[in-house]
Amino acid sequence: MSPLGRIADHLASFPARPMARGELRSAAVLVPLFLRNDEPWVLFTRRTELLKKHSGEISFPGGGAEAQDVDFWQTALRETEEEMGIRASDVTRLGRLDDVYSVHGFRVRVCVGSYDDPYPYKVDRNEIAEVIELPLERLRDPGIYQQEDWRHKGRTFPVDFYRLDGHTIWGMTAAILKQFMERAGLVSAELSA
Numbered sequence: 001m002s003p004l005g006r007i008a009d010h011l012a013s014f015p016a017r018p019m020a021r022g023e024l025r026s027a028a029v030l031v032p033l034f035l036r037n038d039e040p041w042v043l044f045t046r047r048t049e050l051l052k053k054h055s056g057e058i059s060f061p062g063g064g065a066e067a068q069d070v071d072f073w074q075t076a077l078r079e080t081e082e083e084m085g086i087r088a089s090d091v092t093r094l095g096r097l098d099d100v101y102s103v104h105g106f107r108v109r110v111c112v113g114s115y116d117d118p119y120p121y122k123v124d125r126n127e128i129a130e131v132i133e134l135p136l137e138r139l140r141d142p143g144i145y146q147q148e149d150w151r152h153k154g155r156t157f158p159v160d161f162y163r164l165d166g167h168t169i170w171g172m173t174a175a176i177l178k179q180f181m182e183r184a185g186l187v188s189a190e191l192s193a
Contacts, residue, residue, distance in 0.1 A: 003040045004033060004094060004114050010185040011095030011112060019099035024107040028075035029062025031110065031180055032086065033094065034117040039135055041117070042177075044169065045083060046130035058132060058169045060176065061086075064106065072109035084131070085122025090115045097179050102172055103152055110176055132167060139164075139177065140186055 001009075032043040044058050061080035069075045077088035097110035123131060138144075144164045149156050160174035169177060181187045 002035070003038070004035060004092075007033070007040065007112070007184045008094040011097075011183055014183045016096035016110075017098040019101065019107050021107050023105075024101070025105055026065035026072070026075070026109070027063060027102065027106040028065065028072040028079070028109040028111060029060040029176065030076040030080045030091070031060055031097070031112045031176065032080065032084075032091070033112065033114040033136075034119070035114075036117050036133075036135070039137060041133050041135050042139070043084070044132040044134065044167075044173070045128045046132060046167075048125070048127060048129040050126065056129070057171070057173070058167060059173045062108070073111055076109070076111040077113075083124050083127050085124075086115055086119060090119070097176060097183060100172055100176060100179075103157075108172065108176075110179075112180065134164075136181070136184075136186055139181060142187075145178070 034041055034043070045061060046058050047056060049056050061083045062076050063079040065072070065075045066078070069078060073093065077091055080086050080091070081088055091113040092115070094112045094114055096112065100108045100110060102108055121131060139162065144162050146161050147158050148161065150159045159171060160178050162169040162174050162177060
């Protein structure tokens with residue numbers, strides 16, 4: 001079985017927990033994986049400084065749901081195509097993670113999918129300043145991970161951070177990455193706690 005098949009099997013053993021939408025707006029992201037030299041890698045983007053929200057931050061492709069989206073997968077895949085030029089038809093669905101809450105008032109559905117490498121990206125330079133590809137093996141290093149308690153609107157929240165190669169992946173993206181690494185069987189929950 002390929003490494004991506006093993007990841008899909010691990011994800012299938014953890015049914016994704018949905019979050020009630022309530023007053024939250026709907027959004028979705030894709031955790032985009034690919035094989036390079038038979039090793040699994042993950043794609044991140046660094047958003048441009050021109051954007052009103054999350055400018056300069058490292059994130060997964062994704063965004064808010066639009067009226068024409070039939071479901072959250074379509075939202076994640078549409079946004080991935082708009083930002084990176086990765087066609088929805090080129091993405092293999094591997095599984096889902098638990099919904100996550102964004103401090104900006106979104107319930108974010110998290111999809112995990114893969115595509116073939118190399119891929120002829122068509123990057124939207126109005127949104128994406130940098131494409132970051134990292135091998136999952138490097139993200140297993142406990143020395144690059146830490147968690148801090150931050151206060152927001154009178155409450156204290158744990159905030160996750162991954163720091164490597166001059167990049168800082170933090171906040172919701174880091175929380176999604178942490179959950180993915182645990183659910184995919186790449187790190188144990190005890191090591192990343």
